[in-house]
Amino acid sequence: MSNAKYWKPAYQLFNPEQPLTTPEEIRDFYVQRTDSPVEDVISTLEMEDQPVKFLLAGHRGSGKTTELRRIQQELAENYAVIWVDTATALDRYNIGYAEVVVLIGMEVCRQAIKPGWWSNRDQRLLDDLENSLTTVIYQDKETDTEQLELPEVLKKLGLILKRGLTRDMTKTLNVRPAVSDIIARVNDIIKAAEKDRNQKLLVIVDGLDRHDLRTALEMFASPLLTELECHIIYTIPISLRYSPSFRQPMESFQCLDLYNLPVFQCHWPTATLRDRNSGPTSTPNQVGRDILKSVITKRLAKINETDLFTPDALELLSEKSGGVIRDLIRLARGACQVALKKRKEYVDTTIAKEAIQEERKAYTINDYHFPELATVHETGRLTTNTHQLPKQGNIVICDELLQNKYVLGYYGDHTWFDVHPIIIEDLEQWQASQNSGAGNREQGTGNRESGIGNRE
Numbered sequence: 001m002s003n004a005k006y007w008k009p010a011y012q013l014f015n016p017e018q019p020l021t022t023p024e025e026i027r028d029f030y031v032q033r034t035d036s037p038v039e040d041v042i043s044t045l046e047m048e049d050q051p052v053k054f055l056l057a058g059h060r061g062s063g064k065t066t067e068l069r070r071i072q073q074e075l076a077e078n079y080a081v082i083w084v085d086t087a088t089a090l091d092r093y094n095i096g097y098a099e100v101v102v103l104i105g106m107e108v109c110r111q112a113i114k115p116g117w118w119s120n121r122d123q124r125l126l127d128d129l130e131n132s133l134t135t136v137i138y139q140d141k142e143t144d145t146e147q148l149e150l151p152e153v154l155k156k157l158g159l160i161l162k163r164g165l166t167r168d169m170t171k172t173l174n175v176r177p178a179v180s181d182i183i184a185r186v187n188d189i190i191k192a193a194e195k196d197r198n199q200k201l202l203v204i205v206d207g208l209d210r211h212d213l214r215t216a217l218e219m220f221a222s223p224l225l226t227e228l229e230c231h232i233i234y235t236i237p238i239s240l241r242y243s244p245s246f247r248q249p250m251e252s253f254q255c256l257d258l259y260n261l262p263v264f265q266c267h268w269p270t271a272t273l274r275d276r277n278s279g280p281t282s283t284p285n286q287v288g289r290d291i292l293k294s295v296i297t298k299r300l301a302k303i304n305e306t307d308l309f310t311p312d313a314l315e316l317l318s319e320k321s322g323g324v325i326r327d328l329i330r331l332a333r334g335a336c337q338v339a340l341k342k343r344k345e346y347v348d349t350t351i352a353k354e355a356i357q358e359e360r361k362a363y364t365i366n367d368y369h370f371p372e373l374a375t376v377h378e379t380g381r382l383t384t385n386t387h388q389l390p391k392q393g394n395i396v397i398c399d400e401l402l403q404n405k406y407v408l409g410y411y412g413d414h415t416w417f418d419v420h421p422i423i424i425e426d427l428e429q430w431q432a433s434q435n436s437g438a439g440n441r442e443q444g445t446g447n448r449e450s451g452i453g454n455r456e
Contacts, residue, residue, distance in 0.1 A: 007340045010308055013299040014333035016326045019065035023073055028302060030066065031294050035411060037256040038070050044254065045075070045202070045231060053226050054233040055250070057241035058258035059405055060209060061326025064235050067258060068204050071233070079202045079231075080117075080193070082107050087207030089158065095215065097222035098179045102136065104203055104228060105129070105186040106154050118193045125192055129185040135178050179224055187229045194230075201230040209235040213399050214392075216240040226252050239403040242382060243396070259411040260323035261288040266380055266416045279380040280418040284319070292318035295325065296332050309335070313352040320356045322408045322420045331355055356422065363423050369406065370430045372397045373419050376407050377427060380416035 020026050037056060044052060058064045072081050084107050090099050109129055112118050133154075190201050208216065216237050219225070225234070233256075240246050241255065265283040293314040300306045309317070309332075317335065321328035334355035335347045344351060365373075368387045375383055382398040389395055401407040407417050419427055 003340055003343050006345070007336050009303045010300065010305060011333060011336040011340075013302060014296075014329045014336065016061070016330035016333065019063070019069070021065070021069050026066070026070060026073070029295075029299055030070070031291055031298060033063075033261065033291060035257070035259050036070070037067055037258060038074060040256060041071050041233070042074060045079070045200070048231075051229050052231050053253045054231075054256055055220075055241070055253045056209075056233055056235050056256045056258060057238050058209070058235075059238050059260060059324055059402075059408060061324050061405075062258050062260055063325040064209065064258055065206055066325075068206055068233065068235070072204060075202060078199065080111075080197055080199045081202045081204065082111050084203060084205045085207055086205060087210060090207075092210065095211065095219070097219045097224050098176070100205065100208070100219065101179050101224050101228070102133075102182055104205065104232075105133070105182045106158065108186050108189060108201075108203070109133075110154055112189055112193060118196055120196045122189075122192050125185070125188050129182070129189060132178070132182045132185045135181070176224070180227075183224065183227050187227075190228070190230050203228070203230055203232045205232060205234045207235065209237050211237060213237060213239045213243060213403060217243065217245055220246070221249050223252070237403055238409060239399040242402065242409075243399060244384065257409075257411065257415075259415075260408050261291055261325075262410045262412065263288050263292070263319050263321070263323050263421060264418065266410065266412055266418070279378055280416065288323055289315060289318045292321060292323065292325075292328055295328060299332075307346070309347040309352075310349070312349045313347045316349055316352045316356070320359075320422045322405075322422065323410070324405065324408065324420075327359075327405075327422075331359055334358055360422050363404075363406065363420075363426075365406065365423060365426055368397060369401060370427065372401060373406065373423075373427050374431060376401070376417050377419045377424075380418065382407070382417055 020029055041054065044054075056064055056068070072083060075081055084104055086095070086100060086103065089103055109126070112121065112126065194201055208219070211219070217240065220234075220236065220240065225232075234253075241250075241257070262285040265281045265285050267279065267281055296309060296314060296317070297306050300308050313335070317328065317331045321331055331352075335351050338351045338354045338358070339345075339347050342351065372383055372385060375381075376398070382402070385397050386394045387397050398407060402409070402417075406420055406423060408420050409415065409417050
């Protein structure tokens with residue numbers, strides 16, 4: 001057998017861009033985690049009569065899509081669940097609340113016209129929604145205004161959404177009234193369909209966590225995202241979850257957090273939050289690491305190759321993943337590639353280290369990042385210090401660090417943060433290079449004290 005044929009089955013098990021989505025994948029590969037939001041969502045929906053709006057926050061690659069698929073599967077029997085994928089349906093760089101709301105309305109409509117989904121379908125309600133949707137289409141100057149049937153309306157509107165509603169339309173269409181009218185029509189359909197099916201509707205909106213903080217803030221500042229009268233789960237960027245600017249809008253939602261699995265312990269005193277010994281440590285968190293290692297071995301069991309990675313290699317890959325599932329999967333795939341190149345028959349620590357070094361190249365740390373990284377690593381807390389960027393203006397540095405996974409969020413007795421282990425050596429080298437030494441570094445941390453403590 002050639003070396004490529006030997007490693008191909010293992011390599012294909014580790015696709016970092018492919019979450020677990022099917023019942024078979026979840027059955028074969030899913031590893032239970034203590035902070036899974038599934039039970040919280042199920043229990044909340046069982047208790048609530050009114051529509052609930054959830055926000056699911058977590059780092060990109062933390063496993064949110066997989067957990068949402070589990071929610072979809074768990075509730076499929078008792079709820080009408082509609083999945084909305086904004087990542088494929090909308091333009092990443094031209095998105096706002098209008099595009100999201102219209103997309104949800106489209107997906108509800110698309111579901112409503114499927115045979116058997118809404119047995120006593122009220123065509124009048126669908127016609128009303130069609131008229132509202134065509135208002136948007138007819139204002140788009142690139143679209144012909146011939147009479148369209150509803151399936152064609154949905155198709156054309158999908159193309160418009162992909163470009164962004166407001167790209168060419170802001171001068172000819174006041175977007176908000178049009179969206180409000182669409183919401184009203186969709187709510188009429190939701191009410192009628194829920195009564196007909198004797199089931200509540202749950203809409204799961206995935207992909208919104210991929211957007212930058214400014215876009216997400218503008219999007220979720222709009223009350224329109226809460227006006228659809230059904231249960232909804234939105235994913236959001238983790239930087240939005242902890243942004244001081246989002247405190248008030250967040251009150252309209254119930255927050256769900258999917259933290260990373262801790263790979264190190266954090267000392268968090270109960271007597272005072274200002275203990276000099278509090279903060280992240282270099283002590284391994286074996287519980288978190290064991291779960292991460294089982295993510296790899298459970299996949300390898302599919303091809304009866306659970307010993308393909310040595311125990312030390314599994315330990316190292318788990319540590320350097322920082323507890324981010326996608327990063328772990330990417331490191332495992334990278335290790336398979338290195339082993340293939342080196343013509344090895346298993347992954348040991350030497351192979352693992354080379355895969356880690358290759359992944360490290362994806363991180364570019366700017367000079368203004370290092371002081372904040374040092375503070376977070378010392379205290380376990382985010383800061384509110386800012387930096388001026390030419391195109392973005394004044395940014396909160398830790399928002400940027402969170403969004404780009406230079407800083408990761410964890411949960412023990414409290415929410416805490418630490419530097420991604422894959423760049424910890426860069427931080428240590430920067431600290432060693434400071435001519436002022438450890439004493440001045442402590443003083444610098446003290447000078448930044450005013451920016452610490454408000455963002456747990």
